[in-house]
Amino acid sequence: MASERKALPVIDTTRCTGCGWCVAVCPPHVLSLAVVPGWQKKSTLHDEAGCTGCAKCAVRCPFDAITMQRIADLPPPR
Template sequence: MSAKARPLIDPARCTGCGRCVAACAPHVLWLEAADPRGWGSKRAVLHDPSGCTGCADCLRVCPFDAVAMRRAPEQPLSAANAAAPPAAPAPGRSPPH
């Protein structure tokens, strides 16, 4: 299964206009300010990559070419699953060959 393309925001080109945020139907793009109180310049940020549908509406509405769609590499379900050794067979059973 291939990964969905997700928006990659170029902070050098993003002006914080909010058009991509307004176009985002699943509401996974947000405007984020440099100052924690919300003051100052803002930039679009993908806050929920798993909720992104890959529709690219954000890319289409950005007048500053700050959005590019990129496929993220597949990640394991969890780091614990990736590092866990195989389970031992039940007593009285031989391991599969």
């Protein structure tokens, strides 16, 4: 439930290599790989509402590209 969630993953696209490990370990399957300019794949949070905030993606990322940010500290959605 979103009200119980304390943090969301924030992906640093300059560190993300598109390896897909975060996508593989995400229990609610809210992360995916998306093609960005230059035809590179990068991880993206495609379903923020479905994220449980478990941080498995951040723990598994071998490139430290994912950090968990408290919801109160996130900028409002556009």
